[in-house]
Amino acid sequence: MQKNPKNEANKITKVLRTAGFDQFPIKVREVALEYSKAVCPEAPISAIKPVPIPSFEGMLKKNPKGDKWIIGVNEDVASSGRINFTIAHEFAHYILHRDLQQDFQCAPKDMHTWDALGKKIEAEADVFASYLLMPADDFRSQVSGQELSIDLLRHCADRYDVSLTAAALKWREIAPGRVVVLAAKDGFLDWSSSNDRAFKSGAYLATSKHLIEVPATSVLARSIRSASGDKARIDARAWFPKEPEGLEIIEHAFVVEGDGYNYALGILTLPGRDREADDEEDLLVPLTGEPTFR
Structure with missing residues (x-):
């Protein structure tokens, strides 16, 4: 059954809140490692490693034995907000798409070479990451009744440790x-x-x-x-x-x-x-x- 990216992110948010881990920003590295063990103990995410390759954002790859996944992220020339979103994006591929393929490599320059399925799963991964890092109800509480401004967007970007652009795109939805x-x-x-x-x-x-x-x-x-x-x-x-x-x-x-x-x-x-x-x-x-x- 196809998984809904918003629903899957909200499900994790509920787990975090039930466990008392509802503080922001979300510790996405810990969440990806621990949650993957719970949902797929036979093949969890075992590590999140830096991969300093130019023009590269992130990757999710299954090991040859098929019993572990690894997230790679380019931590060079990137803000913490971009890094967090990249990790959440690759975690999304694990939650949503790991049955479709065993290797995901994500870079902005690749977008124009993606087929229809590739564009769909990349869009789904972005939506999942957005809802995981910036839950809609909490985001609404931050912006409700306030006029759009750079200060408001910066407040949201700081609260969730995301980029200013990610905060602006979330405001677009809300x-x-x-x-x-x-x-x-x-x-x-x-x-x-x-x-x-x-x-x-x-x-x-x-x-x-x-x-x-x-x-x-x-x-x-x-x-x-x-x-x-x-x-x-x-x-x-x-x-x-x-x-x-x-x-x-x-x-x-x-x-x-x-x-x-x-x-x-x-x-x-x-x-x-x-x-x-x-x-x-x-x-x-x-x-x-x-x-x-x-």
């Missing part, structure tokens, strides 16, 4: 209405991810199919390094030509800097439509561009 999160470099989009309500309304940007330039009127076109980020109202049709004339969207832009990567993170919030999609069961929305949670 926030009411239509939300699109994207990243830009050198005037063009790297990737874009719409929540279910935005995607079903046609508010998405197909960066995997087209080279998309940042609109001249966008905040991202002039984003600067600022402790508070930037925010403005702009014409919705600058990004989404099919939106009604005169409709405005709120655009946030934050400059994200790290060791070996820099980009502008954008969050677009669009007014709701008369008929909103059900957001509780369809959170696994197609992602365009490179994997983004890290």
Whole structure:
């Protein structure tokens, strides 16, 4: 039977809370090692090892004897948030997909070579990792009643020890209405991810199919390094030509800097439509561009 990534992550959260281990950030290394022994004692995860290979994120591999699995993670040129998410992502492959194959190697550059099944299992692993590290009920309690800001996202990123981008993508799921999160470099989009309500309304940007330039009127076109980020109202049709004339969207832009990567993170919030999609069961929305949670 196919496993649901959200349900499986929530199941682990319930186990942790019942055992009294409900503090954040989740100790994902310990969870992966101990939980795998409980669910599959004949072939658990035996170790999580550093694998310093350039352009490599993580891997899950079964040993030749078939009685152990090993997670490998590139800890070079990466923040603790990216490392945590990578470990959770590989743990997801173990929980969800270990019956499908015996070797998972995950790197952003590989995305464009994945077949339909490959893209599906990578998306499922990201969803599992997101719900394991940032349980929806706790995340809602952190952001409820608060206006989106860089401080709010940083608070969430620090609480769960994830990247700012992972926190922004989680906020995209929790926030009411239509939300699109994207990243830009050198005037063009790297990737874009719409929540279910935005995607079903046609508010998405197909960066995997087209080279998309940042609109001249966008905040991202002039984003600067600022402790508070930037925010403005702009014409919705600058990004989404099919939106009604005169409709405005709120655009946030934050400059994200790290060791070996820099980009502008954008969050677009669009007014709701008369008929909103059900957001509780369809959170696994197609992602365009490179994997983004890290």
